[in-house]
Amino acid sequence: MPTSTDDLVITGGTFDALAVIADCLREAGHSTIAVEDPSNPHLLRMFTAHGLEPVPIAVDEEGLDVSRLDGSGCRAVLVTPAHQYPLGVQLSPQRRRALIDWAIKGDCLVIEDDYDAEYRYDRAALGALRTLAPTVVAYLGTLSKTLAPGLRIGWLAAPAWLCASVRNRKHVGDRGDNVITQAAVREFLGTGGYDRHLRSTRLQYRRLRENLLESVSTHLPDCTPIGIEAGLHVVIRLPEHEQDSTLVEHLATAGIRVAALTAYRHHHSGFPGLVLGWAQARPNQLATSIQTLAGIRGILASERRTPAARPGLRDSL
Structure with a gap:
């Protein structure tokens, strides 16, 4: 029907x-x-x-x-x-x-x-x-x-x-x-304008996606990008011991807006992750943001290992 x-x-x-x-x-x-x-x-x-x-x-x-x-x-x-x-x-x-x-x-x-x-x-x-x-x-x-x-x-x-x-x-x-x-x-x-627009933007977004995946592979080798086969956002799966809400807070301080995957969960638990929309970014912005994320994760990891000997993350940024 x-x-x-x-x-x-x-x-x-x-x-x-x-x-x-x-x-x-x-x-x-x-x-x-x-x-x-x-x-x-x-x-x-x-x-x-x-x-x-x-x-x-x-x-x-x-x-x-x-x-x-x-x-x-x-x-x-x-x-x-x-x-x-x-x-x-x-x-x-x-x-x-x-x-x-x-x-x-x-x-x-x-x-x-x-x-x-x-x-x-x-x-x-x-x-x-x-x-x-x-x-x-x-x-x-x-x-x-x-x-x-x-x-x-x-x-x-x-x-x-x-x-x-x-x-x-x-x-x-x-x-x-x-x-x-x-x-x-x-x-x-x-008039066919919508079809032409879709073909053009698909190519544009595919290139952005490839840049994003390359940056994640280079700077976040212990993280897994999820849901990247389609759409305009990615979930970056974090190791189980990391808190995505803490990362989101520190990324915001650095001027990078992402969402914590835990903020989307309701009754069922699951792995931590970051929800990152990338459609409006330029390739160099994506690479810079992923590098910043990697740097913040490194500082947080150091603070977890030696909390008394390290400066606060906000002082380090």
Whole structure:
């Protein structure tokens, strides 16, 4: 069953679409929603604000652990199957089939955020979950990564029952999104400009990615880059004894903004790491930042070995 224009609702981006879906689910009797763990903590706060209790489900190297959904009490789940945020793993074929089976058997809803699907480097694309079961999958897309977050434009393709509810809520709530922006995007798509833009930026980001990987290999040989096969961010996995939150604090002092992977974890523990977005950086900035990170790690390691004999890190920077 192909998606038609009747299935589409234009939104103000991913969070707008999810907020509307949350309201529709609550009206339909839902009180909880399953989310990936780790995942963006702002999503959990948003769902809570809209009356749904988020239930974190663990993510491993195959993506969301679908086997845990049956015991969660949830009848809806939000997933990023193309490139999980922040770990960057792809939902495995076995898990994809299990997820669809869970949704069909339990009359549940899968909300598919097609995060980072446009930028892939080392792996082929998998089809969207919605193509497998459009009656139980709501598909979200956005132009935030490919064009600009400030456009605030995205789309939602939903099952018929949800699509009607979403349309009604958008009509009542905000009368729809900016039609001038929509017209400009339509022209950009129709003239082939968007396809040319994607081809150009894929090459640009691939080069940046190679520079990043080279710098990590040279200056952080004991760390592992994760999720780099696609998307515009990387998780740098740290040795188990290091505290990512401490590194983030000291990197901020040096003018480098990254996030601690532990800040994305909810109920399930895991390895420490740094979440680093690299799309807007220049090659020399990436190399300098990785060198600075290596230097800070060296100072912290020295302080752990001989805490009384070493100056404070802030004094050393």
